[in-house]
Amino acid sequence: MQEYHVEELDSSFTVGDLYLGTIKKLSSGLNAAFVDVGHEKDGFLHYQDLGPNINSLNKFTKDIIAKRANTGRLNNFKLEPEIEKIGKIDKVLAKGAPILVQVVKEPISTKGPRLSCDISIAGRYLVLVPFANSVNISKKITDRAERTRLLRLMSSLKPQNFGVIVRTVAQGREVEELDRDLQNSLDKWETAMQALREAKPRDRVLGEMNRASSILRDMLNESFDSITVDTREAFDEIKHYIHTIAPEKEKIVKLYSGKSKVFEALGLEKQIKSLFGRSVSLPGGGYLIIEHTEALHVIDVNSGNKSNSEEDQEATAISVNREAAKEIARQLRLRDMGGIIVVDFIDMKRAENKKLIYDLMRDEMKFDRSKFTILPLTKFGLMQITRQRVRPEMNVATREVCPTCGGTGTIQASVLVTDVIENNLDYILTRQNERGITVILHPFLHAYFTKGWIRSRQWQWYWKYKTWVKLIQDSSLGLMDFRFLHKTGEEIELSAQVI
Numbered sequence: 001m002q003e004y005h006v007e008e009l010d011s012s013f014t015v016g017d018l019y020l021g022t023i024k025k026l027s028s029g030l031n032a033a034f035v036d037v038g039h040e041k042d043g044f045l046h047y048q049d050l051g052p053n054i055n056s057l058n059k060f061t062k063d064i065i066a067k068r069a070n071t072g073r074l075n076n077f078k079l080e081p082e083i084e085k086i087g088k089i090d091k092v093l094a095k096g097a098p099i100l101v102q103v104v105k106e107p108i109s110t111k112g113p114r115l116s117c118d119i120s121i122a123g124r125y126l127v128l129v130p131f132a133n134s135v136n137i138s139k140k141i142t143d144r145a146e147r148t149r150l151l152r153l154m155s156s157l158k159p160q161n162f163g164v165i166v167r168t169v170a171q172g173r174e175v176e177e178l179d180r181d182l183q184n185s186l187d188k189w190e191t192a193m194q195a196l197r198e199a200k201p202r203d204r205v206l207g208e209m210n211r212a213s214s215i216l217r218d219m220l221n222e223s224f225d226s227i228t229v230d231t232r233e234a235f236d237e238i239k240h241y242i243h244t245i246a247p248e249k250e251k252i253v254k255l256y257s258g259k260s261k262v263f264e265a266l267g268l269e270k271q272i273k274s275l276f277g278r279s280v281s282l283p284g285g286g287y288l289i290i291e292h293t294e295a296l297h298v299i300d301v302n303s304g305n306k307s308n309s310e311e312d313q314e315a316t317a318i319s320v321n322r323e324a325a326k327e328i329a330r331q332l333r334l335r336d337m338g339g340i341i342v343v344d345f346i347d348m349k350r351a352e353n354k355k356l357i358y359d360l361m362r363d364e365m366k367f368d369r370s371k372f373t374i375l376p377l378t379k380f381g382l383m384q385i386t387r388q389r390v391r392p393e394m395n396v397a398t399r400e401v402c403p404t405c406g407g408t409g410t411i412q413a414s415v416l417v418t419d420v421i422e423n424n425l426d427y428i429l430t431r432q433n434e435r436g437i438t439v440i441l442h443p444f445l446h447a448y449f450t451k452g453w454i455r456s457r458q459w460q461w462y463w464k465y466k467t468w469v470k471l472i473q474d475s476s477l478g479l480m481d482f483r484f485l486h487k488t489g490e491e492i493e494l495s496a497q498v499i
């Protein structure tokens with residue numbers, strides 16, 4: 001597992017969303033404005049995030065709201081002069097004025113969303129920038145002939161008063177693909193402007209696509225051989241999106257139809273529980289301790305039982321630190337840790353060994369999509385990393401309140417759990433006359449009830465009740481936890497007296 005994303009049901013203030021805000025306060029000391037976009041905390045808009053064409057954006061926004069402009073096309077729009085790179089925000093914005101803003105950092109902790117007026121519409125191959133006329137090519141495209149081809153191509157394709165940033169994945173793409181992506185982005189901009197005509201303050205005028213589609217937009221490449229989805233609705237949506245951006249990859253989208261949860265079947269449930277704890281094990285016997293504070297994240301590298309397996313202390317330190325560097329790079333992506341990260345590696349005496357760990361960390365993090373900076377190890381063996389944070393850190397609770405004792409520390413004798421399950425089973429099958437039921441339980445209990453095949457408890461139930469009881473194991477459940485399901489898949493409410 002390399003990345004883990006969770007999309008909340010209330011996915012407002014997602015990176016990329018466009019809002020019609022109202023300027024609530026101008027702070028000359030911070031050289032920033034606070035904008036009301038509907039969040040409990042006003043959004044933060046710094047002068048540096050206004051973009052050079054803020055005057056053109058404000059003028060066009062007012063024209064759209066006043067219905068003086070009927071379309072989002074900018075062919076006949078006269079651009080305003082660019083603002084100074086270093087200036088004062090109160091010379092550009094006025095309190096109480098409407099303003100079109102884009103979310104660039106989601107609300108984190110007690111802070112509201114970070115906003116920008118340098119609007120951009122992200123596509124698969126291109127990023128569309130209204131009120132600009134430049135064409136910029138990704139620095140990761142290093143072939144001079146390809147850069148020239150893309151520059152000439154996009155200069156001829158892009159409409160007037162729109163700028164374009166060509167992404168790395170556009171390398172080698174045909175003109176039809178690039179033009180289709182450009183038109184899709186223009187359609188999004190047009191949709192946003194039509195919504196802006198009728199929008200009220202705090203309204204979202206353009207929502208970023210759902211998290212799954214945006215990840216595929218940014219990451220899908222030739223190496224993908226499978227995309228597994230467990231709901232028909234998401235399957236249809238993702239397959240349609242893949243058909244739009246990469247028709248040749250449409251066949252790799254698969255609908256999971258197994259009885260157990262998709263994370264359980266693919267072995268991800270166990271990884272989630274083991275990878276998000278305070279302690280993370282390394283393959284060679286070492287381990288990491290990850291602590292989070294308000295100001296920064298601290299990662300401590302420990303040798304564990306690795307300390308006796310090498311010939312000297314320096315060799316042990318290098319061996320553990322190499323493993324740690326690889327795992328830390330993965331953990332930063334997996335947990336989406338941002339801000340300042342300080343890593344306390346095991347002390348190494350030789351300068352060349354410190355440089356080796358520094359180079360290894362840079363190599364391991366080069367595939368990270370977030371912007372980052374890594375500094376060489378200090379005299380005390382500390383490595384400092386800054387990583388762009390655009391959404392709250394991913395955190396999975398790996399310590400659970402016991403579902404049986406409720407945190408009291410005492411439970412009924414665990415050997416009785418099998419009797420409780422069988423009592424409930426008897427009540428449901430005989431008193432409620434249910435058929436085709438399913439029991440979801442911990443793998444240990446599943447093994448107990450299915451052991452012995454034809455002589456197992458599961459077969460004994462079949463002979464006794466003349467109906468087959470399906471058992472599904474789920475490692476996310478506690479040992480004493482279980483659930484009964486109707487044949488329709490709905491959970492059966494268990495009688496307190498039977499339990």
